[in-house]
Amino acid sequence: VDTGSKDKTIEVARRFGARVGHFEWCDDFAAARNESLRLATGDWVMWLDADDRLPAEYVDTIRSLIAGPRDRSYFFVLDDQGYESVSCLQMRLFPNLEGVCFEMPIHEQVTPSLAKLGVEMISTPVRVVHTGYTTPEVVSAKKDRYLRIMESWLEKHPGDYIVRSHVALTYHSTGRLEAAAEQYRLIIEDSDCRRDRNIVILTTSLLFLGRTWQNLGDFDVALGWLRQAEEVDENYVLTQFSLAEVLLELGQAAEASHYAQGLLARDSEQLSFFPIDQRELRYATLHVLGRAQAGLGQVEEAAQALRQASEVPVARRSEALGHLSDIYKEAGKRDAAFTTLSEALGIDPQHPRHLFNIGMLHLEAGAFEDSRQHFEQVLKVVGEGRTDARMRALLNLGFIAKTQGDVDGAEARYLEVLSLEPEHSDARANLGHLYLSAGRYADAVTRFEEVLAAESGLLDIELGLLSALLALGRWEPERARQVLTSVPESGAVPGELSLPAASAPFLRLGAALTRRNLPRCAEMAFLIALGGGLEESPVSADALRAHRCLGELYLNQRRLWDAIPQFEAVLRGAPDDSEAFRRLGDTYARIGVEDAARMCYARAES
Missing domain, CATH: 1.25.40.10 (Tetratricopeptide repeat domain)
Known part of the structure; x- marks a missing residue:
């Protein structure tokens, strides 16, 4: 039966001796197939579409089936070998009996009529290869076309829960999850599905309602529906x-x-x-x-x-x-x-997540060049455009550039993230810290304030903003108080929190943040305790402690050249401090300046 082909299908069919019928297409696959049944004259019907292939190895099996009694019908295995590789059972071979017909305009079924006639339905190993779904674009176009037909059908036949199940599955597979959930609910609660004891439709509706809620992220609700599906068919x-x-x-x-x-x-x-x-x-x-x-x-x-x-x-x-x-x-x-x-x-050499993760392993090991190469490869693989993978790679490339002293390179990476997502909080925060370390305090203030406008109470941002404001000669005691009270280990906060009075509590804050393994936050707290680190602080016990803590912090982070001036500051205030000499010697030894290290060790022992 030809439904309006525009190529040489009819010519080819006649050349092979086929009897050709004609049917005017009316958006109803069942009607077209029923026209083919009307024209069929044999004792058995086996149907194939133009994009189906029946391997020759099954011919003898089929001949033996049709040599048997006509009170039974046979499912074949449909192997979809196009864009998607899936398999399912389809009724493909049945006796040509009065009353046999296809039902439903899409995903048409002959099994309901066979069941009414009492025809036994049997599974077979015969496989039909379907090749029609060749690309994602073809699959998408067919889904759209079929969905329009099914939605129109449901307007006239709202009780057809089988067609509704296909509509629901199309919604589910195309990401219209709320619409899918509503269609499945209608099948389960408002249709004759249970009364008809249609176990297949009931089970799949309960199952895919559960999977819909799973995709929506509500796993407790999903579990409830899946438990019900299991009760129907365990x-x-x-x-x-x-x-x-x-x-x-x-x-x-x-x-x-x-x-x-x-x-x-x-x-x-x-x-x-x-x-x-x-x-x-x-x-x-x-x-x-x-x-x-x-x-x-x-x-x-x-x-x-x-x-x-x-x-x-x-x-x-x-x-x-x-x-x-x-x-x-x-x-x-x-x-x-x-x-x-x-x-x-x-x-899979081009898998962006693998490339990113191996870049992170190199980064954590301090292998910055290997890490950079992998993050650059992520950018090539994912291409231009706003993707999470691209933005994560850019953020890490910015970090590497900053660590290697390339302020301009780091800034360019962070700004590229903001060009993709203008309110990206991590990019704004990283720019703020970059500007702070580069002495661009006004720019740092701008970026930190942008972050806090979107989400308040972020400790590293609050500390960064305090540090930048302090560097600009502005001290905000109330903001400082909020920061200190957010970390109980900071201890009591003085009633009048002038800058000199803030030194001791910010020292305690730095120590607490060091114990929490928050080195960047601890560093900013210690610098605030030193009055922002802009000029020589008075040689006080608090100042010596702050310099010592910063030295240890930098030493643990392998920021060896940053550690040296901190230990030297301790020694300027306490020239006979043997521990400071020893740690300064350790720092020089790790850099490889052996003469300076030996001299420091000698002073520590004297």
Whole structure:
């Protein structure tokens, strides 16, 4: 039956001896197929579309089926081998009986009429290869076309819960999650689905309502719907897998692992009327299992599962190794993390997340050039435009430039982030700190105030703003009071918080922030205790402590040339301080200035 082809389809069909019928297209696939049934004269009907291929190896099987009784019909396995690789069961072979017809305008079904006639339906191993969904663009166009037809159908047939289920799934797969949730709710609560005991539609509606809420980020609600789907059909693989995913997100790693292991223990693939990519399902199940085992502290078992996942032939298999690298890193196994991430890049050299993460490993190891190269590669891979991956890479490139003393380069990177997202708080904050360290205090104030206008109470920004204002000769005692009271370990705050009176509490604040491992914040607190570090502070006990603390801070951060003047400042105030001489000697020794180090050690012993 030709529905309006404009190529040589009819000519080719007739050349091969086909009897050609004509049907005027009316946005109803069932009506077109029923016209083909009206014209059919044989005892059996087997249908194929123009983009279907039936492998020759199944011809004998089909001949044996149609040699049997006509009180049964047969499902074939439809293998979609276009853009998406999925498989499902479809009724493709049935007896040509009075009353057999297709129903529904899209995703048309002949099984309801066969059921009414009492025809047995049997699964077979016969496979049909479908090649129509060749690209994402083709898939998207067909979804849009089919959705318009189905929505129009529902306006006239609002009780058709089967068509509604296809509408809901289209909404779900195209990201219209709230609309999908409403359609699934209508099927579950307001249709005849339960009364008709349509287990397939009920199960998939409960399942995908759960998955819709999962995608919306409400995992508790998702779990409730998935539990209901499990009650209807406890063996459905997509329900079991979705439960594993959601339970993992809810921190219930043991139960998630149980569901994943149950899926992997199945002897054979489960085929259903819903398209499933079996390789993707196996990959994702192993991935969830590995993450769950890691959450239970079973690192070796997690590694085994994730490595098995990486061997499943799917496009994203490298991501399993990327996640394993994260697990190793969290466990303190940095060498294993690096090796595993390198393996992931060997599978997918252009994967932006792998490139970024290996850049971070180099950065944390102080290998700035290797780190820079990987972040630059991220920029090339993701291209121009506003993406999180691009902005994260730019922020880290800015940090590297700043660390290497390239203020202009760092500024350019941060400003590029702001060109992509003008209110990006991290870019504004980093610019503020960059300007502060470069002595551009007015610019620093502007950036810090922008950040605080969007979110108040950020300690590093408040300290940066105080430092920049102090450098401009402005002291704001109330702002200083708020900063000190936000950290209880700072101790009592004097009633009148003049700059000299602030020295002791800001020293305590710096010490507290050092214990909290917040070195940048601690540094700013110590500098404020010194009156901003703009000029020589009076040689007081507080000043000596501040210089000593800064020296230790810089030494621990390997900022050796910054540490030297701090220890020297201590010695100017306390020329016989043996500990300051010893730490100054340690600093020179790490730089490699051995003569200066020996001299300092000698003074420390004298």
